[in-house]
Amino acid sequence: MSSFMEVKDLCVHYPIRGGFFNTVIDHVYAVDGVSMEFEKGKTYGLVGESGSGKSTTGKAIIGLEKITSGKIIYEGEDVTHQRRKRDSAYNRDIQMIFQDSQSSMNPRKRVLDIIAEPIRNFMNMTVQEERKRIIELLEIVGMSEEAMYKYPHQFSGGQRQRLGIARAVACNPKMIIADEPVSALDLSVQAQVLNFMKDIQNEYGLSYLFISHDLGVVRHMCDHISIMYKGRFVETGSKNEIFKDPRHIYTKRLLSAIPNIAPESRLERKHKRRQVEVDYKKEQHKYYDEDGKVYPLSSVSSNHSVAIGSIEKGGYESVENNS
Amino acid sequence: MKTSEEVLANNLKSSNEILKINHLRTSFRIKDSYYDAVDDVSLSLKENEVLAIVGESGCGKSTLATSIVGLHNPLNTKVTGEILYNGSNIVKLKEDDLNKIRGNDIGFIFQDPLSALNPLMRIGDQIEESLFFHTKLDEQQRKKRVLELLDQVGIINPKRVARQFSHQLSGGMRQRVMIAIAIACKPKIMIADEPTTALDVTIQAQILDLLLDLQAETNAGIILITHDLGVVAEVADRVAVMYAGQIIEIASVQELFNNPKHPYTRSLLNSIPQVERESEKLEVIQGIVPTLTKLSKHGCRFSPRIPWIDESKHEKEPQLHEISPGHFVRCTCWKNFHFDGEKGGSHL
Missing domain, CATH: 3.40.50.300 (P-loop containing nucleotide triphosphate hydrolases)
Structure with missing residues (x-):
C-alpha cells in the first residue's frame, strides 16, 4: 500500500x-x-x-x-x-x-x-x-x-x-x-x-x-x-x-536499559547492560561523525534503515533501494 | 558488587531488622474530619535489603515514606502507631531529635530533584550542609568529602559541579546530586521516593545500578517507592503492594512476579504491555482508586473493582494472611479470582 x-x-x-x-x-x-x-x-x-x-x-x-x-x-x-x-x-x-x-x-x-x-x-x-x-x-x-x-x-x-x-x-x-x-x-x-x-x-x-x-x-x-x-x-x-535485530549501538543501549518484569534473569540483564555500556563508550566514535552527529540513514533491508558511517557500512550488505 | 547467590539468598540470610513499622496510621484533616491515607501498615526493613513499595497514585506510598521521616505538618496530620528505629519510636520524637536522625541515619531521595534542591545554593554547599550538621569534620575535610561523594555518584567533573547551581545540571545529574546528599552521612536506611520516574530509561538504569552499588558498600536498607513494576523486578528483594492505604500483598520479588495472588497485583501485572502478548488486549481494572474521602472503612477495599466476585467471598475485616513463608495476602477474595477465560493465568 x-x-x-x-x-x-x-x-x-x-x-x-x-x-x-x-x-x-x-x-x-x-x-x-x-x-x-x-x-x-x-x-x-x-x-x-x-x-x-x-x-x-x-x-x-x-x-x-x-x-x-x-x-x-x-x-x-x-x-x-x-x-x-x-x-x-x-x-x-x-x-x-x-x-x-x-x-x-x-x-x-x-x-x-x-x-x-x-x-x-x-x-x-x-x-x-x-x-x-x-x-x-x-x-x-x-x-x-x-x-x-x-x-x-x-x-x-x-x-x-x-x-x-x-x-x-x-x-x-x-x-x-x-x-x-x-x-x-x-x-x-x-x-x-x-x-x-x-x-x-x-x-x-x-x-x-x-x-x-x-x-x-x-x-x-x-x-x-x-x-x-x-x-x-x-x-x-x-x-x-x-x-x-538492532544495528546501531544507540538502539542496543536503549533496548538493554528497558526494565523487564522477570526478576530471575535480572543479573544477566545487568551484565548485558554493563557490556553494552562498555561497548558504547568504546565504539561510540564509529557511529557518530566528528561533530557527534548521527550519520545519514542507509538501508539494511527493505524495511530497516540504520545510520552507520562508512567504516561500519562495509560490514553489512547494504541494499541501495530506499523503501 | 552483589553476586547472584547473594541477591537470591538475601531475604533468607540477613535477619538484622533495622526498621520496624507497627500499625502505622497517617491521617490527613480534610475540613473537620481525619481520613487515613496510610491505614494500619506494618512492615520491617532488614539490613542490605531493597524493599519496594508499589501501587498506583493515591494508594499512600509516598505518604508512608514521608511519615517514616516525619515530614508531615502536625497541624493537619495525625500519625499514630510505631516506627521503631534503633530503639526509639520516630513517631514520638521531637523535631530536634528527628533532625539528628534525618539525613544522618535515614537518607531521603525525592522524586523531583529540581524542586528538592535549593536553587540559590551551590551544589557543593548543599551536600556539605548535612555533613556540617551531622559530623565533626572541619571545613577542609567536608569540602574534600563533598568531592569524594560527587565522584562516588559518578559525576565526571566534581570540582566544577560543586560550584554550579541545580538549574545548570541535567535531570540525571540532579538525581545523582540528590543521591550524594542522601548518602553523605552513610545512612543505615535510604528511602527513595520514585527516584527514576522523571528520567530516561538509560539514565534510569544507571541510577538504579548506582543505588545498588552504594548499598553493597554501606549495607544500608533501601525502601524504594515506585509505580513501575519493571524497576521493581530489576532491583527489589521484597515487594509490598499497596492499595487504598493498605498493604494488600507482600512477598519476595520472585514470589510476587511468579505467583501473585491478590486480584489487584495480578491485574496490575497483566496490564503491562509484554512481549509474549504483543497483539492481545491489555488487562484493564474496572473503576478507579477510591479517593480518601470516599474510602469505605469496612470490608475489602478492592471489592468495588471486582464486582463479579460475590460479597460472601470477601472477608468482613480483611487481614493479611500468610499463605506461604514470607508471602502475605490480604482478604480471601483471591481464591475466587480468575481472568476471563483464564488467559493470563497460565503464565502468571
Missing part, C-alpha cells in the same frame, strides 16, 4: 542569539533532517530520550512549530505552508493528542464546547447535529451523556485523556499525532487508554504517530519504529527488525 502522507527532510532549527548586536550566532538543531512515510491504518512509533527532538517533530508536522526546511506532502500536495490554514483539509485530517490532558483543555469550557470546537471549525452542522455527534463521540470513548456539561477538572486523568481522544477524532481524521499520551497515567488506566486507541484505529482506519519514551508501550502499539537521537533518526524499521 502506498503512503498517504510523507515528511521529507524535515528540519527545525532554533537560532541562538548572542554577542554584541544580539545576532544569530548558532543554531540548535532540534530536528535535523527527518523523513517519514505514513500508510493508512498503521502506527508509527517515535522513540528517543528527552531532548532528542521527538516532540518537536510531532509539533512541526501538525504545524505548531515553524519548519526551517523540508516538505510535508499530504495526498500528493505540498502542504508545508498551509498547515495552519483554517479551511485546509490537512488541518482537519491531522489531529493531536497531548501528553498533559489537564493543560491541553480550556478549564473554563465545558466538555461540550471542548469537543465541539473542531466540529464548529471544520464541519457545517446544526446545533442538533452537533449535539448528536458529541453524544456519539462520548459513547465511543465510553462516557455518559452527562459528561457534556462538566468541566475538565471534574474528571480523572484517564477520563480526561479519553476526552482528548474524543476531541481528536471528532472530525474523522486520517492521522493522529499522539505525544506521550499515556506517560502521565497509572498502569491500569494506561492499559485502558491504549486498548481504546487500538479499538478506534481498527474501527476508523486511523494512522498514529505515537511519540513515547516508553519502549514497552511502543512495542505494544506500533508497527514501525524510529529511534531518534539529537534530532536525527539513528535507526528506523519495522517493530520486529528493531527489537530482534
Whole structure:
C-alpha cells in the first residue's frame, strides 16, 4: 500500500542569539533532517530520550512549530505552508493528542464546547447535529451523556485523556499525532487508554504517530519504529527488525536499559547492560561523525534503515533501494 | 558488587531488622474530619535489603515514606502507631531529635530533584550542609568529602559541579546530586521516593545500578517507592503492594512476579504491555482508586473493582494472611479470582 502522507527532510532549527548586536550566532538543531512515510491504518512509533527532538517533530508536522526546511506532502500536495490554514483539509485530517490532558483543555469550557470546537471549525452542522455527534463521540470513548456539561477538572486523568481522544477524532481524521499520551497515567488506566486507541484505529482506519519514551508501550502499539537521537533518526524499521535485530549501538543501549518484569534473569540483564555500556563508550566514535552527529540513514533491508558511517557500512550488505 | 547467590539468598540470610513499622496510621484533616491515607501498615526493613513499595497514585506510598521521616505538618496530620528505629519510636520524637536522625541515619531521595534542591545554593554547599550538621569534620575535610561523594555518584567533573547551581545540571545529574546528599552521612536506611520516574530509561538504569552499588558498600536498607513494576523486578528483594492505604500483598520479588495472588497485583501485572502478548488486549481494572474521602472503612477495599466476585467471598475485616513463608495476602477474595477465560493465568 502506498503512503498517504510523507515528511521529507524535515528540519527545525532554533537560532541562538548572542554577542554584541544580539545576532544569530548558532543554531540548535532540534530536528535535523527527518523523513517519514505514513500508510493508512498503521502506527508509527517515535522513540528517543528527552531532548532528542521527538516532540518537536510531532509539533512541526501538525504545524505548531515553524519548519526551517523540508516538505510535508499530504495526498500528493505540498502542504508545508498551509498547515495552519483554517479551511485546509490537512488541518482537519491531522489531529493531536497531548501528553498533559489537564493543560491541553480550556478549564473554563465545558466538555461540550471542548469537543465541539473542531466540529464548529471544520464541519457545517446544526446545533442538533452537533449535539448528536458529541453524544456519539462520548459513547465511543465510553462516557455518559452527562459528561457534556462538566468541566475538565471534574474528571480523572484517564477520563480526561479519553476526552482528548474524543476531541481528536471528532472530525474523522486520517492521522493522529499522539505525544506521550499515556506517560502521565497509572498502569491500569494506561492499559485502558491504549486498548481504546487500538479499538478506534481498527474501527476508523486511523494512522498514529505515537511519540513515547516508553519502549514497552511502543512495542505494544506500533508497527514501525524510529529511534531518534539529537534530532536525527539513528535507526528506523519495522517493530520486529528493531527489537530482534538492532544495528546501531544507540538502539542496543536503549533496548538493554528497558526494565523487564522477570526478576530471575535480572543479573544477566545487568551484565548485558554493563557490556553494552562498555561497548558504547568504546565504539561510540564509529557511529557518530566528528561533530557527534548521527550519520545519514542507509538501508539494511527493505524495511530497516540504520545510520552507520562508512567504516561500519562495509560490514553489512547494504541494499541501495530506499523503501 | 552483589553476586547472584547473594541477591537470591538475601531475604533468607540477613535477619538484622533495622526498621520496624507497627500499625502505622497517617491521617490527613480534610475540613473537620481525619481520613487515613496510610491505614494500619506494618512492615520491617532488614539490613542490605531493597524493599519496594508499589501501587498506583493515591494508594499512600509516598505518604508512608514521608511519615517514616516525619515530614508531615502536625497541624493537619495525625500519625499514630510505631516506627521503631534503633530503639526509639520516630513517631514520638521531637523535631530536634528527628533532625539528628534525618539525613544522618535515614537518607531521603525525592522524586523531583529540581524542586528538592535549593536553587540559590551551590551544589557543593548543599551536600556539605548535612555533613556540617551531622559530623565533626572541619571545613577542609567536608569540602574534600563533598568531592569524594560527587565522584562516588559518578559525576565526571566534581570540582566544577560543586560550584554550579541545580538549574545548570541535567535531570540525571540532579538525581545523582540528590543521591550524594542522601548518602553523605552513610545512612543505615535510604528511602527513595520514585527516584527514576522523571528520567530516561538509560539514565534510569544507571541510577538504579548506582543505588545498588552504594548499598553493597554501606549495607544500608533501601525502601524504594515506585509505580513501575519493571524497576521493581530489576532491583527489589521484597515487594509490598499497596492499595487504598493498605498493604494488600507482600512477598519476595520472585514470589510476587511468579505467583501473585491478590486480584489487584495480578491485574496490575497483566496490564503491562509484554512481549509474549504483543497483539492481545491489555488487562484493564474496572473503576478507579477510591479517593480518601470516599474510602469505605469496612470490608475489602478492592471489592468495588471486582464486582463479579460475590460479597460472601470477601472477608468482613480483611487481614493479611500468610499463605506461604514470607508471602502475605490480604482478604480471601483471591481464591475466587480468575481472568476471563483464564488467559493470563497460565503464565502468571
